[in-house]
Amino acid sequence: MARASRLSLYVTIYLFLCLLANLTLVVMFLGGQQHRQHPQARPPPTPTWTPSSGQTLGCGELPVISNLTLIGSGWTKAVYKGWYGSSWVAVKTVHTSGHDMTECNAEVNVCYRRCAEKLMQEAQMLHKLSHNNVIKVFGKCMPKVEYSPGPPKSGVVAVVVELGRPVRVVEVLQMDYEARLQLAMDVGKILKLLAHSPLGPVLMKDFRREQFVIVDGSLKLSDVDDVVVGDPYCTSAKDCVIQDTTKDAILTSVPCDRGLCRGYNSLLNSIYASQHFMRLLIPYGGPAALEKASLHLVDQQVQGKLDSEHLHYAIEALVHNYSVGGYLTNNEKQEIQNFVVFHGSTVEGEDFPCLRTDGSNCIQSVSSPAEGASLCSQLPTCSAFVLMDQWVWTGRQIAVFKMGATKVMENKRHTLYVRRGQG
Numbered sequence: 001m002a003r004a005s006r007l008s009l010y011v012t013i014y015l016f017l018c019l020l021a022n023l024t025l026v027v028m029f030l031g032g033q034q035h036r037q038h039p040q041a042r043p044p045p046t047p048t049w050t051p052s053s054g055q056t057l058g059c060g061e062l063p064v065i066s067n068l069t070l071i072g073s074g075w076t077k078a079v080y081k082g083w084y085g086s087s088w089v090a091v092k093t094v095h096t097s098g099h100d101m102t103e104c105n106a107e108v109n110v111c112y113r114r115c116a117e118k119l120m121q122e123a124q125m126l127h128k129l130s131h132n133n134v135i136k137v138f139g140k141c142m143p144k145v146e147y148s149p150g151p152p153k154s155g156v157v158a159v160v161v162e163l164g165r166p167v168r169v170v171e172v173l174q175m176d177y178e179a180r181l182q183l184a185m186d187v188g189k190i191l192k193l194l195a196h197s198p199l200g201p202v203l204m205k206d207f208r209r210e211q212f213v214i215v216d217g218s219l220k221l222s223d224v225d226d227v228v229v230g231d232p233y234c235t236s237a238k239d240c241v242i243q244d245t246t247k248d249a250i251l252t253s254v255p256c257d258r259g260l261c262r263g264y265n266s267l268l269n270s271i272y273a274s275q276h277f278m279r280l281l282i283p284y285g286g287p288a289a290l291e292k293a294s295l296h297l298v299d300q301q302v303q304g305k306l307d308s309e310h311l312h313y314a315i316e317a318l319v320h321n322y323s324v325g326g327y328l329t330n331n332e333k334q335e336i337q338n339f340v341v342f343h344g345s346t347v348e349g350e351d352f353p354c355l356r357t358d359g360s361n362c363i364q365s366v367s368s369p370a371e372g373a374s375l376c377s378q379l380p381t382c383s384a385f386v387l388m389d390q391w392v393w394t395g396r397q398i399a400v401f402k403m404g405a406t407k408v409m410e411n412k413r414h415t416l417y418v419r420r421g422q423g
């Protein structure tokens with residue numbers, strides 16, 4: 001067959017490969033692989049693997065991953081969710097109908113191999129960056145056989161990683177302040193890691209929310225196939241300027257020091273993070289007294305005045321301020337004197353209908369009994385509040401506000417504060 005017509009046949013096949021077909025192919029392959037490896041058609045034993053077992057998965061384990069469903073795809077990769085052992089995992093493989101494959105001018109197997117190499121390099125990069133805020137790699141498979149079009153009978157390249165959820169703006173905006181603050185803290189940790197990675201300063205050229213996922217409320221870096229290791233080379237100061245997003249003004253610059261733009265990657269990652277994360281995460285929903293400081297922080301970051309290290313430090317300081325109620329005024333702290341404390345007591349019912357306008361929940365965390373008293377005092381109909389035996393990650397305690405304190409009950413784990421002259 002002429003090469004040109006063979007190529008066009010390939011192209012036609014790829015154009016018809018929709019995402020669903022992609023899934024079918026992987027499932028078909030996995031079924032085939034299983035069959036080949038177990039000629040007696042004996043199903044593989046149920047694996048006892050857990051994410052923390054430290055046992056690395058390879059090509060042999062891939063067929064055992066069940067219940068595969070497509071959960072995301074980009075230019076290079078298709079990402080599946082699957083069940084292995086007793087856990088859900090994510091399986092990254094080449095997106096055979098993705099941009100990198102369809103826009104590739106070489107032979108299909110050459111293109112596939114390129115994408116596969118990219119996937120393997122990414123697995124290696126994730127491994128080298130190994131950190132709580134970087135997706136864990138559980139294993140990888142790079143079959144030796146060449147790829148050929150059609151159902152991938154000769155093998156699929158795959159990297160098995162920790163499963164996360166995409167970062168959706170709507171969901172982020174609906175989170176409570178504390179959950180968002182935790183993501184902000186993770187952004188700080190990730191930026192610090194990238195600035196001081198074992199490989200040197202790493203720049204995320206394509207810094208978008210899509211490069212991250214959320215696992216158990218923590219933000220984790222998941223896509224590192226478009227990064228640069230090392231600050232850029234320079235011969236003069238003008239090589240080290242950072243332009244604003246529209247590229248028509250100089251935003252800031254770092255010094256050209258012994259041939260390198262020192263701190264360039266750290267600063268640029270921080271600027272990107274301000275636009276894609278911090279703006280969404282910290283300014284709103286917290287104590288009003290922290291709003292101005294938070295907006296200022298984001299502003300400084302947008303303008304390139306905070307490199308990754310300084311940003312990390314600023315977020316830690318913000319979280320600390322929030323945890324200890326550093327934003328309370330002396331007057332606010334005095335309100336506690338208008339309350340009588342009953343240790344080991346609680347009030348049944350009579351919950352305050354709503355403290356804030358943004359939710360029907362009248363439960364919120366406080367940094368101290370004084371803050372509870374201050375909040376209660378601001379509400380004419382608040383008669384009491386109860387500190388419960390629940391704490392959030394910031395160390396703040398959960399308080400429930402009460403309209404009355406008529407049904408006082410014993411509860412060893414609660415502390416009741418009743419407002420004088422009320423309830």
Ligand SMILES: Nc1ncnc2c1ncn2[C@@H]1O[C@H](COP(=O)(O)OP(=O)(O)OP(=O)(O)O)[C@@H](O)[C@H]1O
Binds near residue numbers: 161163210
């Ligand atoms: N570990 C994971 N858990 C859950 N979802 C993931 C995971 N990794 C990636 N995804 C989802 O799959 C999508 C595509 O993955 P990824 O970004 O790695 O592909 P890509 O081809 O490199 O994309 P692009 O190059 O276009 O950014 C992501 O946007 C994300 O929503």
Ligand SMILES: *[C@@H]1O[C@H](CO)[C@@H](O)[C@H](O)[C@H]1NC(C)=O
Binds near residue numbers: 066067083
């Ligand atoms: C996987 O799919 C099978 C068949 O649809 C189903 O019975 C099983 O419960 C699924 N497993 C998990 C962990 O969801």
Ligand SMILES: *[C@@H]1O[C@H](CO)[C@@H](O)[C@H](O)[C@H]1NC(C)=O
Binds near residue numbers: 289317
């Ligand atoms: C907390 O933030 C407020 C408001 O920005 C500021 O006035 C106060 O000094 C900060 N306190 C601490 C302990 O950081």
